[in-house]
Amino acid sequence: MPSYSGVWNLPAVMQAVGAGNWPPNYVEPIGLFGGGDENKNVIDRIIISSTGNATDFGDLTVARGYLASFSSAIKGVWGGGSTGSRSNVIDYVIIDSAGNATDFGDLLDPNLSLSGLSNATRGVFGGGYTGVDSNVLQYVTIASTGNATDFGDAVATFNYGAGCASPTRGIFQTGSRDNYIYITIASTGNATNFGNLASNRSGGAMCSNSTRGLFGGGSNVIEYITIASTGNGLDFGDLTVARSGLAACASSSRGVFAGGSTNGNVIDYVTIDSTGNATDFGDLTIARGRPAGCSNVHGGL
Numbered sequence: 001m002p003s004y005s006g007v008w009n010l011p012a013v014m015q016a017v018g019a020g021n022w023p024p025n026y027v028e029p030i031g032l033f034g035g036g037d038e039n040k041n042v043i044d045r046i047i048i049s050s051t052g053n054a055t056d057f058g059d060l061t062v063a064r065g066y067l068a069s070f071s072s073a074i075k076g077v078w079g080g081g082s083t084g085s086r087s088n089v090i091d092y093v094i095i096d097s098a099g100n101a102t103d104f105g106d107l108l109d110p111n112l113s114l115s116g117l118s119n120a121t122r123g124v125f126g127g128g129y130t131g132v133d134s135n136v137l138q139y140v141t142i143a144s145t146g147n148a149t150d151f152g153d154a155v156a157t158f159n160y161g162a163g164c165a166s167p168t169r170g171i172f173q174t175g176s177r178d179n180y181i182y183i184t185i186a187s188t189g190n191a192t193n194f195g196n197l198a199s200n201r202s203g204g205a206m207c208s209n210s211t212r213g214l215f216g217g218g219s220n221v222i223e224y225i226t227i228a229s230t231g232n233g234l235d236f237g238d239l240t241v242a243r244s245g246l247a248a249c250a251s252s253s254r255g256v257f258a259g260g261s262t263n264g265n266v267i268d269y270v271t272i273d274s275t276g277n278a279t280d281f282g283d284l285t286i287a288r289g290r291p292a293g294c295s296n297v298h299g300g301l
Contacts, residue, residue, distance in 0.1 A: 030095050031249035031295040032057060032076045033258050036288030037065040038084050043093065043101070044258075044285050046267065048251040048295060053282040054258075054267065058100040061091040068125055068163070069247075069292035070118035071095065072142040073301050076294045079107055079116065079125050079148070086110035086130065090140065090148065095296045105147040108138050116292065117163030117170040117206075118142060119185045119300040124151055126163060126172045126191075133157035137183065137191065152190040155181050162215060162248075164208035165300035166227045173215050176202040180225060180233070185300070198223040198233035203244030207255040208299035209272045214255045217246045222257075222270065222278065227299070237277040240268040247293035256281060261289030 029048040035041065041063035044054035060078060067081030078101070079090040088110040091101040107114075107125065114128030124139045125148065135158070137151035158174035165171065170183045171194060178201075180194035201218030208214065208227060215233060216222040220242035223233035243260030250256065250272065257278065258267040264287035268278035 027073070027297055028096070029251040029295065029297045031256055031293060032093070032095065033247050033249070033284065033291045033293045034060055034069060034076070034078050034101075035064050035067045035081060036259060036264075036291035038082050039063050040065060040286065040288045040291070042286060045098065046256065046281070048249065048254050048256055048297070051269075051281045054284050056285055057098045058093060060101045061103055062087060062089045064089070065288070065290035066112040067290075067292045068114045068116035069294040070116040070123040070142075070163070071294035071296060071298065072118065072120050073296045075142050077104060077123055077140070077142060078292055080111040080114045080128060082112040086112045092145075104145045105140065107148050108136065108150065113159040113175075115161040115163040115172050117165040117172065117185075117300065119165055119167045122185050124163075124170055124183065124185060127154055127158040127161055127174065129159045133159050139188075151188050152183070154191045155193055160202050162204055162206035164206040164213040164227070165298070166208065166210045167300055169227055170300075171206070171208075171213050171225065171227060173197070173204065173206055178202075182230070194230045195225065195232040198235055203261070205246050205248035205257060205293070207248035207250035207293070209250060209252045210299040212272050213299070214248070214270070214272060216248065216257050216278075217260065218244045224275070236275045237270065239278045240280055241266050245289035247291045249293035249295040250299060251295065251297045252299070256293070258284055258293060259288050259291045264288050
């Protein structure tokens with residue numbers, strides 16, 4: 001058998017070695033989309049390297065939308081959101097084992113329309129609405145459980161933003177403030193300006209591999225940034241359907257966008273290291289807006 005390393009693309013591995021002969025370090029690229037609107041507790045599962053409709057994974061501990069998510073290679077974590085009122089709930093699942101979520105801890109304050117990003121160790125929630133727009137950044141250690149801890153402050157208050165990461169740097173898109181900010185995930189401290197959106201809009205979602213971040217939605221536009229640098233977003237292509245209130249997740253090669261406040265069952269995908277328009281992936285199990293997505297092979301890992 002040939003030597004293999006890295007994160008694997010399922011169809012390529014099947015062709016090369018045949019099903020049942022997986023390399024020892026193969027990781028099936030699983031994406032999860034949890035919650036939505038104010039009354040959805042469903043968590044959907046996809047295999048990022050394939051296409052097709054999502055399947056049911058389990059349920060969040062509390063049905064809610066306007067929530068945020070991040071993940072390690074083991075755990076998917078969701079925090080905050082709206083149940084009709086603001087929620088402080090953080091819950092988690094084990095990504096490669098379907099089932100209902102378990103309580104993780106609490107946010108600093110009940111919060112909706114916040115954003116999330118992570119590396120393999122630490123997850124950071126940013127911004128949101130706690131009765132007023134928030135500039136607070138807060139974090140948890142993903143491998144443990146417990147309440148969130150203060151990380152620092154954003155450049156300004158923001159809500160309804162998005163987040164993505166490399167293993168060292170986290171990027172938040174600041175919603176209607178129309179710019180990007182960044183942090184060093186392993187430290188604590190205040191965020192720094194990164195650059196501006198190529199196309200002013202809010203209500204989108206971010207995903208990334210370790211080098212490039214994508215921001216899609218708020219319209220049909222997808223744009224990209226290079227995470228290790230600073231600068232303004234650049235045009236990437238278009239979603240298959242214009243929408244806001246969507247979620248995103250990624251593997252090392254593919255970015256996936258799902259749901260939305262309109263056309264809310266749509267899943268589409270792009271190849272992160274290229275540019276071009278998105279392609280239809282399949283459908284969510286139920287249409288919904290404002291879910292949150294994560295994966296076990298995203299750019300922060």
